Amino acid sequence: MDPASLSFAVVGMFLTCCKGYEFLSNASNAPADAQDAARRVLVEFDILRTWGKLWDLSPHSPEQQCPEKFKFYLTNEYTWHGVFVALSAISETFTDVRRLNNRHGIVCYYPMKGDRVSFDSFPPFNRVDVRHLARHQGRASYQDKGQTYAREVANTVQSPRVPQDVRDFLDGRDDSLRLSRGAASKVDEETKKALGLSKTKMSLLERCRWSIRAKGRIKSLIGELKRCNEDLQRLCHFDALAQMIQTLPAVALLPHKNFMDLHKKADIVKESAQDKSSPIAAGRERLAAMARFKARLLTPSKIADKYQASWRSLEQRDYHVLSSSNPYSMGTSLKSQEPVFVEWQSYRGKDNRPDVHTEELVHELGRFLSVPDRPYEFRGLDCTGLFKDHANDRYGVVYSLPARLRDLPRHMRTETLDIYKPSTLTDLLHNGRAIADLGDRFDLAKKLTYSVVALHTCGWLHKNICPGNILFFAARPAVGESISRTRKDFGRPVIVGYGLSRPDDIAGHPEERDGDAWASRAPALPSKSEALAGQPEERDAGVRARRRGPQPSRQRTQSSESLDRETIYQHPDKTTNYRRRFRHSYDIYSLGLVLLEIGLWKDLGEFGTNFEDAYEFRQMVLKSLVPKLWGQCGAIYGEVVKECLTISTDDVALAEKGQRDLALKLAVRLDKCVA
Numbered sequence: 176m177d178p179a180s181l182s183f184a185v186v187g188m189f190l191t192c193c194k195g196y197e198f199l200s201n202a203s204n205a206p207a208d209a210q211d212a213a214r215r216v217l218v219e220f221d222i223l224r225t226w227g228k229l230w231d232l233s234p235h236s237p238e239q240q241c242p243e244k245f246k247f248y249l250t251n252e253y254t255w256h257g258v259f260v261a262l263s264a265i266s267e268t269f270t271d272v273r274r275l276n277n278r279h280g281i282v283c284y285y286p287m288k289g290d291r292v293s294f295d296s297f298p299p300f301n302r303v304d305v306r307h308l309a310r311h312q313g314r315a316s317y318q319d320k321g322q323t324y325a326r327e328v329a330n331t332v333q334s335p336r337v338p339q340d341v342r343d344f345l346d347g348r349d350d351s352l353r354l355s356r357g358a359a360s361k362v363d364e365e366t367k368k369a370l371g372l373s374k375t376k377m378s379l380l381e382r383c384r385w386s387i388r389a390k391g392r393i394k395s396l397i398g399e400l401k402r403c404n405e406d407l408q409r410l411c412h413f414d415a416l417a418q419m420i421q422t423l424p425a426v427a428l429l430p431h432k433n434f435m436d437l438h439k440k441a442d443i444v445k446e447s448a449q450d451k452s453s454p455i456a457a458g459r460e461r462l463a464a465m466a467r468f469k470a471r472l473l474t475p476s477k478i479a480d481k482y483q484a485s486w487r488s489l490e491q492r493d494y495h496v497l498s499s500s501n502p503y504s505m506g507t508s509l510k511s512q513e514p515v516f517v518e519w520q521s522y523r524g525k526d527n528r529p530d531v532h533t534e535e536l537v538h539e540l541g542r543f544l545s546v547p548d549r550p551y552e553f554r555g556l557d558c559t560g561l562f563k564d565h566a567n568d569r570y571g572v573v574y575s576l577p578a579r580l581r582d583l584p585r586h587m588r589t590e591t592l593d594i595y596k597p598s599t600l601t602d603l604l605h606n607g608r609a610i611a612d613l614g615d616r617f618d619l620a621k622k623l624t625y626s627v628v629a630l631h632t633c634g635w636l637h638k639n640i641c642p643g644n645i646l647f648f649a650a651r652p653a654v655g656e657s658i659s660r661t662r663k664d665f666g667r668p669v670i671v672g673y674g675l676s677r678p679d680d681i682a683g684h685p686e687e688r689d690g691d692a693w694a695s696r697a698p699a700l701p702s703k704s705e706a707l708a709g710q711p712e713e714r715d716a717g718v719r720a721r722r723r724g725p726q727p728s729r730q731r732t733q734s735s736e737s738l739d740r741e742t743i744y745q746h747p748d749k750t751t752n753y754r755r756r757f758r759h760s761y762d763i764y765s766l767g768l769v770l771l772e773i774g775l776w777k778d779l780g781e782f783g784t785n786f787e788d789a790y791e792f793r794q795m796v797l798k799s800l801v802p803k804l805w806g807q808c809g810a811i812y813g814e815v816v817k818e819c820l821t822i823s824t825d826d827v828a829l830a831e832k833g834q835r836d837l838a839l840k841l842a843v844r845l846d847k848c849v850a
Contacts, residue, residue, distance in 0.1 A: 181255055182245060188266060196220035196223065208390050214439060216397070221427035263373065266373040268403070280391070426839075428466055438467070441464075445459075468549060469632070494509065496517050504519070513576075520561075521568060541570075553626060553630065554668055556669060557575045559574065561573065580595065598646070601780075612850070613808065615665060615666070616774065621845055621846065623670070623766065623770070627838045647669070648669065679835070745761065768796070774808040774812055
C-alpha cells in the first residue's frame, strides 16, 4: 500500500473513532448517571477532535480526502504505525460489546428487525439487564433514583437484545487485527482488514442503544480512552503539543451554552487534570478554568449567589483620579494607597443626556468584568469595581495594576502616578526608535489573536478592537532600580475598551430592540451592502455604483470628517449601518487591521483618513498596504491579514453557526509564523 493509501486508512479509522465517541456521548433525556458518563466520554472526544484539528481533520471530514499536512506527518513509518494502532485501540474499545459489558458495565441493546416493540417502546437508558428483560412477563418496571417507569410488554414479543450472529461478530478483541511489524504486504492486508472490520462493527453499533449496568466501572473506560489519546499525543512533536494546549479550550467549549453543563464539565476536567503525567495536563487545566469562567458568564443573575457574578459598587470619594482627556486615567486608592487604573464609561444617550438604557449596559459590562478567575488569555486587568461620577454622567471602572507592579517593595515604588501610566500600541507605533523585532511582533500578534479566540469562545464580542485599546504597562524594574517611564513590557499586552462589548447571543437583548450602541455615536446611515454578495472588491464596487445613482432620501454622506480613527477600525458594513447587528466577523476585521499595523509597524493614521467612506479605505489597504506584508512578514502572515480584511459578512447562517471559530482558525495558521 502506497503512503497515500496508508494516510487514507488512518483518516478512515479516525472517522470511525469519532462515530464511537458520538455513540457513547449521546445521552439526551437520560438518567443522571448516564449523562455523567457521557460528559466524561465527551471530554476525551474533545481531546481527540483537538488532535485532529492539528492535522486539519474533523469528525465530518470526507474519507476520500486527506489533508496534505496530515500526509506529511505520516510519512514516517513509525509515526504512521503508532497512530493507526492507537486509533484501532479506540475503535476496538467501542465495538467490543462483551468488554463494554463485563469490564465497563455498559450494556448495548440491539433493535430486532421485525419486532413489534423497538427501543422507543422502552424507557431510554434503563438499568435492567437484558437477560432479566427476556425472562420478564407482563408489566416491566424500570427504576432510576426513585423514579419508576411502567410499560406493558406483550408476552409474545421478543425483548430487545443483540442477535447471536451480531454478538459473535462484535464480541471480543480479534488478535488477528493487531498490526505487527513485518513485510509491507502483510501490513497492507492487516490495515485493510482492520479498517474494514472496524467500519462494519461501528455501523452495527450505531444501531444500538446503551445503558449503564455498573456505575462504578465507567472510570475504567475513561482510563482506556485517555491512554489511547495520550499515545497519539506522544507521537506529536513539541510545537504540535503546545498548539493542542492552546486550542483545546476553544474546540471543547465553543458549542456549549448551558451554564450547568459547563460547571459539570469543569469539575470533570479538573479531576482528570490531576494526572500531571499527561502530555497535555496543562491544556486540561486551562480547559477547566475556561469552562468555569464561561459558566459564570452564562449564569443568569437570578441564580444562587455561589454562581452569580455581580459588580462591586465603589465610592468616588475613596479615589484620587488624575484628570485626563483620554478614556482612561491613573489614580490612587485613598484607603490602600495603591495606584489604580481607571477607565471611563459614559451613560449619556443620543441626546447627550443621561440614559437609563445606556446605564444598564454599563452595569452589564461591570458584571462581565467582575467575574472572578478570569483566564489569562483575556489579557485583561482585574476589575475592583465601579464608581459613579455624577458630575460628568459617567462611571469609572477601577482596575488593579498588573501583579508585577503591585508586588514591588516600597523602596522600588514611586509616588508619581504618571510613571505607572501605560503606553498604547499607537504610542509605540509613533515612536520610530522603538521598532520591535520581527519575532516580538509575531509573538504579539499571536497573543492578541488568542485573546480574541478566548473572548469568542466564552460567547462575547469586543466590538472595539483598535491599537488605542491595547496597552503596555511598565516592565518590572531590576533589583535596586525604580520603575522606568519608557521601558514597557512588550510581551504582556493588556486589552481594554470593553465599553461596547456584549454577549454574541442577543435574542431579546436590549441592543436588539434599540439598536447597536454605535448608533449613539454617529447618525444611522442607510445600509449599502445588506443584499450584496461576492468578494470585497465586487461588493465595494457595487456600493460605489449605487452611490452614484439618484438618492433623494439621503441627507448626508460619509465624509472624511466622519472617517476618524475610531471609525476606520470598524467593518465598512457596520459603519454604513450602525443598527446592523454586530458579528464575530467584525471583530476579525478590526483584528486584521491591528495585525497589519504590527506587521508593517506603522500607524494607519499616517496614510490619512481623507476617503469617501470605509469601503474606499479598505480598498486602499488591500491594494497598497497588505502586499507589503509578504516581503516583511512572510506569506503566512500576509494571507492571515488578507483573510481578516476580506472576510464575508453576508451569510447570516454562517454568522450564527460558524463564525465563533473563525478566530481560532486564523490563530492556528498564525502559529506557523516564526522568526
